[in-house]
Amino acid sequence: MLDSYSFQIYASISELPKTWDVVAMDNIFLQTHYLEVLENSAPTNMQCFYIGIFEASKLIGVALAQYLDLNKLESFGERDRCMKTYVRNFIFKNFASHVLFLGNNMITGQNGYAFSKTIDFKCISDLLLNCAQTITTYFKQQQIKIHIVSFKDFYQHCSNELKQYGFETIYEFKTQPNMIFELPEKWQSNDDYIGAFSKKYRDQYKRAHKKADGLDIKELSFNEIMVLEERIYELYHFVAKNAPFNTFFLAQNHFSEFKLHCGERFKLVGYFHEGKLVGFHSLLLNGDTLETYFLGYDEQIQKEKMLYLNMLYNMTQFGIENRFKKIIFGRTALEIKSSIGAEPIMMSGFIYHTNKWINRLMPKLFPQLEPSLTWQQRHPFK
Template sequence: MPVSCPSIRPPTPRIGTEWQKVPGAAGWRLKHFRTPADWTDWARDFSEGSIWMSASYLKFLHEHPQGMDSEAIALRHDDYDRPILLSVQSTGFRLADQVRASISGGEWTSRVWRRVLGQIPLRIKVIGQLLVSGPFGGTGLDALPPDQAVDVLEATGRYLMQTGSGFMGLVIKDLFPKDHPVTSGLEARGFAPLGVDPVMCLDLTAFASFSDYLGGLSSKYRVRYRRARKKLAGLERRRLSKEEVLTKLSLIHDLHRETAGGADFSLVEVSREYFVWLRERADFHGYFDGEELVGFTTGMVSGETYHAHFLGMREAYKFSHHLYHNMLFDLLKDALLARSVVLDYGRTALEIKSSLGARAEYWAVVARGRHGWMSRWVGPLTRLLHRPPNWEARSPFKGG
């Protein structure tokens, strides 16, 4: 029976740790990973190429919530050799706490909306990965025909809604591009597209070294690079040892919070434990003014991609030393030294990342309310929380 058939309500699935049939997706079996013991059965052969879908990472997030609870779903079908693996996260927030005057139309309007929305707590399930941007919250879906991928995602979402209490909606994040048939198929089933920034990625295949990269820049952008580097004078960048990360952990966390506080909207709250986990796996660099740590970056290699992960800085240095701009150049250097194919700069700060050569990749984020009438409010409500900025793509390379 097709998932979209409105005449028959699928039975409520049971909650358990064994493989079970998925109502609405014929032939598919599902296992829900939601306790520490479950991870021993995670399909490592199909996930270990990605840090973000590895058993160790997902288990860490399950045991150390980062502003949200983390679980996972595995699906199998006899006609397919590999399973589908999906990261699942759940989070809650009050809409009123997220309404910004700059987004909602001014301070007076934002006060009105905060009053209207003040008593509305919102709990949602997310299929995808909230701690990284791009298609890193699932594996295996690309092997399916688009209509079957839509069936599987909708049926999995229905299962999550029916086995979790108090959740108002489901978000499917970054699993397919915005212009993919699966995305249009989900929208046809009642999922509303959310306005999110593109992911900024820089193709590194043309550069054997950072010198090659600089040689490819037009004279205008080489001048900008030299100007930014001159502004950095007085600061020292050096790799932080595992011991230094521990001794400076509170300061690192504070620097990250100072930077993250400027975001329009966020569903995650990165803890100190997350940076402890990162120290074992990431390129962890600090920026020092004398002996004072005033900023840091973390970079992660996963497959062919170098991820510019969490960073933080004293806000004043962002302007006095062009620190953020210089961090982007340094992360590019790190990615080339790691011989990665792509540098994933993530979302936000689109124009400045574009000025380094990053291109926008548009990944779909879609949402549907638990009940049909809720879905009509998804678009208007999200526009109160974040509106993609107007920005101009730059072409820093010769002949660009």
């Protein structure tokens, strides 16, 4: 296979081949203006690698890899304080702190690679495994031992294909589903969306909408994001550190860098109460897909104004009115996202430990490390 294809790994955007964005044209998360955001404002414990895949001398594929040093993390997540959490944190610190991801650990979805031509899954499998090995060797030369290698977020048909080849012996894991809202083409306006709810969920919408009285909601310009950056980060950080599990925290300049490099394709919407920023949500326009990105809020106002639920409704309204085909809502708050119309789509990842003895225990160990979750799927439409 690698007789036909070769790959090159780059540590900086400035080194990328000129045709990179032509190959990555269908996915903003692999295009250079997004990669520049990562390069200029990646989490402090993350290092990115950009992979060019060639047929002869022609670039035909691009991919992303991320190295995470979990020793530099202030917190793995503070919401769940129990013995299982303490055990998990101990294991991560001592046996799993150097992690290599093939894919993008900052977002949910199959955004790890793109090709400009059809490539069979045997080739994709071999390329991903070879890239992982090459980067692991690079770190070994720096006296850094990679503990864990993870290949992130494949839709089911892709993971089934990869398992036919080199991924057959690698532990496949399924975490929380990706919540995706496929928007019916017949919905032309927000009224069509509200009209599709059953009475219970239409009442929920009205109640949330009424609670939001007194909030001033507006999209922020680059200059406004710059002025409010510290407050935006404070609101983001509150939500992030109260998540059940974290492997990174964004840099404080992340949102302004995003707006600077992605312009109109990145939207940050602020929620103001009595002139003070009390929440925000962000969106990325990715072709006909609307990607929800990070958000933040003031805990007190969130409870009082049903802020999070109103954000979900507002993001959905934006998606409908701007004729997106679907909205990717990601992996958190599954039940409330299902109550506004998103549905769970299972995704797989693959993971191995570089210590062969620990790796043999992966089927037993991994389920113990994943935060447990029970939730009830809601069905809001008539």
